[in-house]
Amino acid sequence: MMAVIENVVEKIKVWFRFVPREGWFPQDTEGLWATPLGDDTACVQNIPFLQNGVAEGDVVRYQTDADGLHWAVGRVSSSGNCTIRVVPVPNGPLGRSPQAVHRRLSVFELGGEVFNDDFPMVAFTAPAGADFAGIKTLLAQGQAEAWWHYEGCPQSTSVPDWSRTTAS
Structure with a gap:
C-alpha cells in the first residue's frame, strides 16, 4: 500500500486597515486568507467584502506585528481580477x-x-x-x-x- 502525501500550503490571515465608509459597516479592518509567497508577500485567496483596492489573486506585501498579526502595507501585483x-x-x-x-x-x-x-x-x-x-x-x-x-x-x-x- 502506498501512502499519498498532498502538498498542503498553509494559509495566513492578512489584515487590511481602512477608514469606514459613512452608512456602511463600522469595521475598520478586514482579514483575508492568503497563501504566503515569501517572507513578506502573500497571494489573496478570498473575496474582500469591505476592503477596496484589492481582489482575490492579488499579491500583497505585509508586515507582522508583535502579536503575530500580518498587516497589509501595499499591493505588489494585481491579478487583474x-x-x-x-x-x-x-x-x-x-x-x-x-x-x-x-x-x-x-x-x-x-x-x-x-x-x-x-x-x-x-x-x-x-x-x-x-x-x-x-x-x-x-x-x-x-x-x-x-x-x-x-x-x-x-x-x-x-x-x-x-x-x-x-x-x-
Missing part, C-alpha cells in the same frame, strides 16, 4: 436571497461568497478575462429593476498603501 459586491433589495423581486443573485449572474460563471444570513451581500470575483461589459449591463439592469444595489471593481490601478490608513 475584479471584486463586485451585490446586495439584494429586500422587497424587490429577488427578496433577500443570495441564491437568486447567484442565479442571475450564473451565466458569467463568477465565484462568490455571502457575507452572512443577516446581511445577504454577495461578493463576486470576476476574473481578468470576464465579459465585463455583459456583467456591467446585467448589474445596471438589476439595479434599475430593483433587484439589487451593487458596486463593481472599486480597485484602483494605483498601488494602495494600507499601512498609512488609519480610522478616525
Whole structure:
C-alpha cells in the first residue's frame, strides 16, 4: 500500500486597515486568507467584502506585528481580477436571497461568497478575462429593476498603501 502525501500550503490571515465608509459597516479592518509567497508577500485567496483596492489573486506585501498579526502595507501585483459586491433589495423581486443573485449572474460563471444570513451581500470575483461589459449591463439592469444595489471593481490601478490608513 502506498501512502499519498498532498502538498498542503498553509494559509495566513492578512489584515487590511481602512477608514469606514459613512452608512456602511463600522469595521475598520478586514482579514483575508492568503497563501504566503515569501517572507513578506502573500497571494489573496478570498473575496474582500469591505476592503477596496484589492481582489482575490492579488499579491500583497505585509508586515507582522508583535502579536503575530500580518498587516497589509501595499499591493505588489494585481491579478487583474475584479471584486463586485451585490446586495439584494429586500422587497424587490429577488427578496433577500443570495441564491437568486447567484442565479442571475450564473451565466458569467463568477465565484462568490455571502457575507452572512443577516446581511445577504454577495461578493463576486470576476476574473481578468470576464465579459465585463455583459456583467456591467446585467448589474445596471438589476439595479434599475430593483433587484439589487451593487458596486463593481472599486480597485484602483494605483498601488494602495494600507499601512498609512488609519480610522478616525
